[in-house]
Amino acid sequence: MKRHLISAADLTRDDALLILDTAEELAHIAERPIKKLPTLRGRTVVNLFFEDSTRTRISFEAAAKRLSADVINFSVKGSSVSKGESLKDTALTLQAMGADAVVIRHGASGAPYTLANSGWLHGSVVNAGDGTHEHPTQALLDAFTMRRRLSGPDARGGLDGRRITIVGDVLHSRVARSNVLLLATLGADVTLVAPPTLLPIGVETWPCSVSYDIDATLAKADAVMMLRVQRERMNAAFFPTEREYSRRYGLDAKRMAALPDHAIVMHPGPMNRGMEIAAEVADSARSTIVEQVTNGVSVRMAVLYLLLGGSEPAVTTATTTEETTA
Ligand code: NCD
Numbered sequence: 001m002k003r004h005l006i007s008a009a010d011l012t013r014d015d016a017l018l019i020l021d022t023a024e025e026l027a028h029i030a031e032r033p034i035k036k037l038p039t040l041r042g043r044t045v046v047n048l049f050f051e052d053s054t055r056t057r058i059s060f061e062a063a064a065k066r067l068s069a070d071v072i073n074f075s076v077k078g079s080s081v082s083k084g085e086s087l088k089d090t091a092l093t094l095q096a097m098g099a100d101a102v103v104i105r106h107g108a109s110g111a112p113y114t115l116a117n118s119g120w121l122h123g124s125v126v127n128a129g130d131g132t133h134e135h136p137t138q139a140l141l142d143a144f145t146m147r148r149r150l151s152g153p154d155a156r157g158g159l160d161g162r163r164i165t166i167v168g169d170v171l172h173s174r175v176a177r178s179n180v181l182l183l184a185t186l187g188a189d190v191t192l193v194a195p196p197t198l199l200p201i202g203v204e205t206w207p208c209s210v211s212y213d214i215d216a217t218l219a220k221a222d223a224v225m226m227l228r229v230q231r232e233r234m235n236a237a238f239f240p241t242e243r244e245y246s247r248r249y250g251l252d253a254k255r256m257a258a259l260p261d262h263a264i265v266m267h268p269g270p271m272n273r274g275m276e277i278a279a280e281v282a283d284s285a286r287s288t289i290v291e292q293v294t295n296g297v298s299v300r301m302a303v304l305y306l307l308l309g310g311s312e313p314a315v316t317t318a319t320t321t322e323e324t325t326a
Helices: 013-031 055-066 087-096 111-117 136-151 174-185 242-249 289-309
Strands: 044-049 070-075 101-106 124-130 163-167 189-193 209-211 223-226 264-266
Touching (some): 013 136, 044 087, 055 070, 055 101, 124 289, 136 174, 136 264, 136 289, 174 189
Parallel strands (some): 044 070, 044 101, 101 124, 163 223, 189 209
């Protein structure tokens, strides 16, 4: 595996499977009364969030803490970034504090890449969402959820031949891009569904199919992933009205009934209930939305462990490690 995780395209099939299998092992820790391993004791993980986040930030925090790392949460509000401090000076400060890994979310596409390739930091950089570009750990937790739900908890291997439909605001979605790249690596068949105005230029070069018609794809889908309509990134009118969008591209109970019995419904959150997804769909037994959040912690533990932990086994039966060398 590479030292940083910036794009889902950084992962070979073997890398991706190693992360998913490690996450599967680590998921069992969450079932123990004490949900903690000594694996990253003494390592420092900094969560550097320049954009709002609920689940991703707390998920990385929980993941690092469950592996006993020291966690520093840095948010722009209240920091010197609001005084105009540059990414470079922020990074040099983190380096001076001895950060072993920096988890970064930034409004600018490419910020994590800049950080990783700048030489300002010696540690690993993990992209937790950059602009409209990528969100690789979200794609990993989505793949983990699909594999578990579609093939069972002991599943190994990829998602070969699985049909995944991703619907909505692809243009502004870093989740969609990372999912398409990772799912292609894992052998799945992906169809993007969106109004033409919400598809990015160059989407025809992505490893997936594209459709404007949600109803044409549902009957064959193993999973349907709804994307949030990202109003905060919209500077123009991309569709006539919210009602019209919801009618043509929203997932309601009637559309959900067209899915095969085994098919699951996903959403990365936060949801616009009643817009891209009806409340009764979000809360239905097919929905994996809450499970995706739980799985996110295991997947991020696996990523941090594999980037920082080196060759030691992730889960050991021993309760002490230091005493043996004293
Ligand atoms: C996504 C994000 O921030 O990119 N959310 C998340 O990480 N769970 C998707 C979104 O904001 O719609």
